[in-house]
Amino acid sequence: MARMPVRPYHHGDLRSALLVSAERTLLEKGVAALSLRELARDVGVSHAAPGRHFKDKQALLDALALAGFERLAKELHTADAHGLPLEARLTQLAQAYVHFAVTNAELLEVMYTRKHDADIDERLRAAVDGTTTHFVQIVADAQERGEMIPGEPWTIAFVLGAALHGTASFAAQGTLTPEAAVAGIPALVHHLLNGLKPRENEQ
Amino acid sequence: MARMPVRPYHHGDLRSALLVSAERTLLEKGVAALSLRELARDVGVSHAAPGRHFKDKQALLDALALAGFERLAKELHTADAHGLPLEARLTQLAQAYVHFAVTNAELLEVMYTRKHDADIDERLRAAVDGTTTHFVQIVADAQERGEMIPGEPWTIAFVLGAALHGTASFAAQGTLTPEAAVAGIPALVHHLLNGLKPRENEQ
DNA sequence: ACCTGAACACCGTTCAAGT
DNA sequence: ACCTGAACACCGTTCAAGT
Numbered sequence: 001m002a003r004m005p006v007r008p009y010h011h012g013d014l015r016s017a018l019l020v021s022a023e024r025t026l027l028e029k030g031v032a033a034l035s036l037r038e039l040a041r042d043v044g045v046s047h048a049a050p051g052r053h054f055k056d057k058q059a060l061l062d063a064l065a066l067a068g069f070e071r072l073a074k075e076l077h078t079a080d081a082h083g084l085p086l087e088a089r090l091t092q093l094a095q096a097y098v099h100f101a102v103t104n105a106e107l108l109e110v111m112y113t114r115k116h117d118a119d120i121d122e123r124l125r126a127a128v129d130g131t132t133t134h135f136v137q138i139v140a141d142a143q144e145r146g147e148m149i150p151g152e153p154w155t156i157a158f159v160l161g162a163a164l165h166g167t168a169s170f171a172a173q174g175t176l177t178p179e180a181a182v183a184g185i186p187a188l189v190h191h192l193l194n195g196l197k198p199r200e201n202e203q
Numbered sequence: 204m205a206r207m208p209v210r211p212y213h214h215g216d217l218r219s220a221l222l223v224s225a226e227r228t229l230l231e232k233g234v235a236a237l238s239l240r241e242l243a244r245d246v247g248v249s250h251a252a253p254g255r256h257f258k259d260k261q262a263l264l265d266a267l268a269l270a271g272f273e274r275l276a277k278e279l280h281t282a283d284a285h286g287l288p289l290e291a292r293l294t295q296l297a298q299a300y301v302h303f304a305v306t307n308a309e310l311l312e313v314m315y316t317r318k319h320d321a322d323i324d325e326r327l328r329a330a331v332d333g334t335t336t337h338f339v340q341i342v343a344d345a346q347e348r349g350e351m352i353p354g355e356p357w358t359i360a361f362v363l364g365a366a367l368h369g370t371a372s373f374a375a376q377g378t379l380t381p382e383a384a385v386a387g388i389p390a391l392v393h394h395l396l397n398g399l400k401p402r403e404n405e406q
Numbered sequence: 407a408c409c410t411g412a413a414c415a416c417c418g419t420t421c422a423a424g425t
Numbered sequence: 426a427c428c429t430g431a432a433c434a435c436c437g438t439t440c441a442a443g444t
Contacts, residue, residue, distance in 0.1 A: 213428075
């Protein structure tokens with residue numbers, strides 16, 4: 001009476017099972033606690049099995065980073081309300097980014113580690129470029145409507161990007177509480193748009 | 204004929220020798236390549252010797268982070284030319300920060316890792332608070348001279364801090380070349396001060 | 407094609423013992 | 426007070442062999 005084996009010899013989709021388990025570990029215990037051997041144990045395969053799907057540990061981290069960038073891109077896209085006035089629109093985008101940063105702090109660290117394989121680098125660059133282009137496009141459109149100053153859209157977008165990235169990093173790091181980070185966004189965006197120098201009759 | 208032993212039993216100042224060697228490794232090979240055992244080998248002591256001076260690897264990283272923050276604070280202080288007009292002054296400070304980031308990219312990563320011991324946390328917080336206060340003070344002074352908009356100095360300083368931190372992170376990560384990062388600073392500061400919205404006769 | 411088991415060369419950390 | 430040497434429990438990676 002042969003029963004279905006609880007765990008067949010072939011896992012079926014070990015690769016994605018490892019990624020899912022890895023992201024869970026990342027969320028619960030952090031990057032430092034991520035080991036291929038433990039991952040293999042969690043998933044119920046031998047410690048050498050992951051080697052079939054990821055040439056080394058960095059390859060797994062690269063895959064996690066890529067998935068992270070793709071998810072971030074999607075969340076930003078979803079958060080982008082085209083109809084809203086510029087300031088409200090940017091505020092919403094910024095909040096989405098910071099929200100991602102605080103709920104995926106450890107993943108963000110993996111994403112921002114500049115040790116990526118040449119192979120994945122291309123796909124990664126594509127994902128990053130996607131969101132970059134998104135921001136640049138928003139700026140270009142705003143410029144066309146006269147809602148932003150003229151000049152290289154990329155240069156303008158960089159100001160927004162840097163400020164957002166900085167805020168997200170502070171939040172992910174714990175320099176700011178998640179609540180404080182999100183709560184500070186509207187003022188941040190307002191100041192970015194209106195400047196820190198007084199607006200009227202200055203010498 | 205007893206010679207002076209090349210390496211006496213007591214190292215003399217093993218603690219700082221380890222830190223010096225660690226920072227060298229950080230610069231040349233990155234955090235990932237930093238191992239206590241290799242450090243011990245480099246310095247010429249047994250692999251267990253570091254344990255006398257650092258309770259674990261994290262303690263050594265904490266010490267590196269602390270030293271990093273203190274050095275950054277000093278460099279920012281040196282770069283701060285009080286006499287300069289506001290925009291030039293901020294530009295110079297920003298360039299100093301980004302310069303530190305690109306020449307100490309791996310150290311920056313250690314500094315920004317939010318896994319610090321409670322003991323060192325106090326001293327670390329002091330170092331970070333020092334530079335934070337520095338920036339807040341610059342803002343408060345500028346406000347008094349009417350060169351910055353009114354409002355919580357901390358909130359205003361946060362805009363500058365986030366943008367700078369973001370730029371520094373991009374630079375340290377390699378998203379930007381060091382040259383591009385430094386070259387972009389003047390425009391960044393200008394836009395932060397003047398805002399991204401057109402200045403005159405809007406709606 | 408995919409996985410296992412053993413093997414290798416590394417880790418960090420601890421602890422009795424040496425100086 | 427400071428360091429060593431051995432020991433322990435982990436790693437990542439490789440590779441013949443199994444299914």
